[in-house]
Amino acid sequence: MATILADRPFDLAVVGAGICGLAHALAAARLGKRVVVIDRDAQANGASVRNFGFITVTGQEEDECWRRALRSRDIWVEIAEAAGIPILQRGLLTIARRASARAVIEEFLATPMGHGCKLVEPAALDGYGEGLRTDAIAGALYSPHEIRIESRTAIPRLAAFLAERHGVTFLRETVVHAALPPRLDTSRGRIEAEKIVVCPGDDFNTLHPDRIAAYGLTRCKLHMMRVRAERFDPRLPALMSDLGMVRYLGYAAQPAARALRRELEAEQGAHLANGVHLIVVRSADGSLVVGDSHHYADTPDPFAPSTVDDLILDEYGQVLQGPPPAVVERWIGTYASAPDRLMLIDRPGDDLRIVLITSGTGASTSFAIAEEVIAELYG
Ligand SMILES: Cc1cc2nc3c(=O)[nH]c(=O)nc-3n(C[C@H](O)[C@H](O)[C@H](O)COP(=O)(O)OP(=O)(O)OC[C@H]3O[C@@H](n4cnc5c(N)ncnc54)[C@H](O)[C@@H]3O)c2cc1C
Known part of the structure; x- marks a missing residue:
């Protein structure tokens, strides 16, 4: 050769x-x-290039992963301007729809990872942007650490x-x-x-x-969508909700997450079975990237049943006011998954x-x- x-x-x-x-x-x-x-x-x-471009700090597993996320976020910020990569959103609101989810937030805030974050009462949420279903929200965690780029x-x-x-x-x-x-x-x-x-x-x-x-690796398949939501307030940071609090290890490790999981199993079993949780991030043209789901297989199939997308959009509708958003693009992504790391x-x-x-x-x-x-x- x-x-x-x-x-x-x-x-x-x-x-x-x-x-x-x-x-x-x-x-x-x-x-x-x-x-x-x-x-x-x-x-x-x-x-x-298939992900949310969501550089997530709060919610990452305590210690190593959380520390690496903070450092990586800093590097993204260091190179963004020189590389011509706009930072499109900053911060995260993790919405607690249930009292048990609010309890997870309260415990999280008492850990070192809560530094710089705060609990937001429903009545104060409009200060972060309008359009959230504040009547159906028990509180929210605001984190200033996140940034969003368009991958x-x-x-x-x-x-x-x-x-x-x-x-x-x-x-x-x-x-x-x-x-x-x-x-x-x-x-x-x-x-x-x-x-x-x-x-x-x-x-x-x-x-x-x-x-x-x-x-012992396998692969994980995720459903993703781009939607147009005419009334989405551009001031809103990235959004997550209760379902994310049993997936993201920084929250899921809190003792109160056990009660939250039991409630989710009783009330949103189909969401859990499809690994659905909610992330909503905003792009420069005002469209939103919304996801996602998690299905595991050594060779994931390429099919994306609309029932899974409907579960994601259902959770979107529990958090945001207004008619269902128009889906303008759908895709799947896969990543490597390990049982223990x-x-x-x-x-x-x-x-x-x-x-x-x-x-x-x-x-x-x-x-x-x-x-x-x-x-x-x-x-
Ligand atoms: C839908 C989705 C949403 C996600 N959301 C987020 C998020 O919001 N935040 C977050 O932090 N992470 C997120 N992730 C995870 C994140 O995207 C991945 O962890 C990350 O992109 C993995 O990067 P990678 O470079 O290892 O893999 P890849 O991006 O898959 O790149 C691997 C590259 O290696 C090349 N390659 C492999 N073998 C060879 C070979 N033998 N010869 C030549 N080329 C080869 C491939 O062509 C490919 O380009 C998400 C992932 C998905 C799928």
Whole structure:
């Protein structure tokens, strides 16, 4: 196999141009390393452009994940302007429809993660924007930590920023068949690089399948929609609700979440069975991205039954006033999922790392994870 790009000796090759791979390219480029990023697709097409672009801090699992989310949020803010990535929303309102959900918020606020957050009484919610069903709300948690970016444009802009400002080389429409430092065998030829980080998203079978198999991973399929809601107040921050409080581990670990779950099982069993919870974020054109659901399979089917979307829109209607919004776009996304961890860093050798985000947290945590991986790789 002929070696390509032989005139450019790379310190680091990154496989995968999703957020995980780009975050590693950024961390290494900031250390002055010569980096090549290789991806099989012509443009980003995986979870990284299908997500909400919601950089979530509050609600992430206590300690490591929460700390990584804060750090990653800071990096998004640091690079946003230079990379031409607008920050479209700031903050989060987690709406408690039930007294038991409000109790979860109260317990959460007493933890260190509650720093900077506050409980908002229903009568004060209009101060954050109008249109919430305040008559059916028991309170809300306001968090100032979150930001929202539009992933489908932000990821290409981040890649362009890495190429233009940091001299990162991108090799697209190129499949990596083997990655063992100091070389990678690709569909275009051999590439030499001192160190390699593999960020394959939810492809467990192409590179180092034996190493990845040891983690017992599966995949999660999510339903997403873009809607037009004429009367959505642009002042509102991102929204979540009770169903999210039993999914997001920062809330779900609170003792009061047990009672909330029992109520949800009795009253919203179909939502729970389909892994439905509510996230509503706003785009620059005023449309909203609304989701999502969670169905697990080794190979998720590509079908998106409307009954699942109806459950998501039902929860939307419990939180927001007005007629059902018009759905203008639907898509599904998949991500890697592990039974026991939110992410993994596998170390097959001194100069090789395999990094997978095994939960729905990659947009929120990849920058911090990559900083740690690159710092360790380069001592
Ligand atoms: C619908 C949905 C909503 C989500 N919402 C959020 C959210 O709001 N906030 C949040 O923090 N996270 C969210 N997530 C999770 C987040 O999007 C993922 O954790 C993250 O995008 C994973 O990034 P990645 O780079 O690992 O994977 P991907 O984006 O899938 O990228 C992997 C890349 O690797 C390439 N690749 C793999 N193998 C090879 C090979 N052998 N050769 C060449 N190329 C290869 C693929 O082509 C792909 O481009 C959501 C996910 C989904 C699906």
